[in-house]
Amino acid sequence: xxxxxxxxxxxxxxxxxxxxxxxxxxxxxxxxxxxxxxxxxxxxxxxxxxxxxxxxxxxxxxxxxxxxxxxxxxxxxxxxxxxxxxxxxxxxxxxxxxxxxxxxxxxxxxxxxxxxxxxxxxxxxxxxxxxxxxxxxxxxxxxxxxxxxxxxxxxxxxxxxxxxxxxxxxxxxxxxxxxxxxxxxxxxxxxxxxxxxxxxxxxxxxxxxxxxxxxxxxxxxxxxxxxxxxxxxxxxxxxxxxxx
Ligand SMILES: Cc1cc2nc3c(=O)[nH]c(=O)nc-3n(C[C@H](O)[C@H](O)[C@H](O)COP(=O)(O)O)c2cc1C
Numbered sequence: 001x002x003x004x005x006x007x008x009x010x011x012x013x014x015x016x017x018x019x020x021x022x023x024x025x026x027x028x029x030x031x032x033x034x035x036x037x038x039x040x041x042x043x044x045x046x047x048x049x050x051x052x053x054x055x056x057x058x059x060x061x062x063x064x065x066x067x068x069x070x071x072x073x074x075x076x077x078x079x080x081x082x083x084x085x086x087x088x089x090x091x092x093x094x095x096x097x098x099x100x101x102x103x104x105x106x107x108x109x110x111x112x113x114x115x116x117x118x119x120x121x122x123x124x125x126x127x128x129x130x131x132x133x134x135x136x137x138x139x140x141x142x143x144x145x146x147x148x149x150x151x152x153x154x155x156x157x158x159x160x161x162x163x164x165x166x167x168x169x170x171x172x173x174x175x176x177x178x179x180x181x182x183x184x185x186x187x188x189x190x191x192x193x194x195x196x197x198x199x200x201x202x203x204x205x206x207x208x209x210x211x212x213x214x215x216x217x218x219x220x221x222x223x224x225x226x227x228x229x230x231x232x233x234x235x236x237x238x239x240x241x242x243x244x
Contacts, residue, residue: 011183027171029095030130031109037133040077049202056201063206064156069239070116071161082199083192084110084129099191102184107172111165111222113147150217161238167231189233210234
């Protein structure tokens with residue numbers, strides 16, 4: 001049979017969705033996280049940037065040159081809140097967040113390589129969206145090099161104050177949307193990254209989408225279990241070098 005563009009894009013599918021999973025088969029809304037929680041500044045207490053939406057959209061661009069200036073914990077907290085912050089949890093069935101998500105599945109977890117953020121030790125962290133806190137996975141600078149190498153040696157991964165890695169917890173989407181979940185995960189990732197772009201612009205900080213990486217190497221460097229999760233998108237974030 002002739003290959004279609006859907007096959008080429010690996011987006012062929014059978015059904016739109018599987019039956020709504022029952023409460024016993026439904027995957028958890030949040031990936032259980034072990035480790036000490038480091039609470040982030042509360043979003044309600046943060047001062048939002050004053051830039052108008054029109055300005056943020058028109059001035060948005062990709063930045064690849066970052067300064068060694070540390071990022072404030074408030075700015076990181078705000079960026080996490082605006083990209084994946086949880087506004088509402090409906091029973092144990094769905095979450096509503098700052099971005100849209102197919103079927104309100106919100107299948108992403110945010111991993112963070114912290115290079116230089118006020119009061120945080122460098123290391124690999126994960127964002128606990130449920131409690132708006134960070135969980136330290138591995139302290140130290142050892143991970144930074146392998147993450148940067150896996151991203152085709154893009155130096156912005158280690159130069160920026162932080163690098164976001166958006167990791168799909170695939171069953172949270174596939175339990176509902178079966179083969180169609182590949183498409184929805186990719187679309188959802190775009191919404192998250194665009195919010196980070198707009199927040200960065202409004203905060204006079206920088207970011208750049210990263211889709212170019214070695215899948216297996218990056219998943220390994222993040223310590224992910226490829227039978228359940230995969231990284232789909234990344235973005236450095238932080239103060240910019242002013243010579244650009
Ligand atoms: C899906 C996607 C993947 C991208 N991957 C990379 C990347 O790996 N490295 C990079 O330097 N830029 C990457 N970019 C940024 C684009 O190069 C950038 O958006 C484009 O050149 C337009 O520039 P602008 O964002 O400043 O408007 C990516 C952008 C998108 C949307």
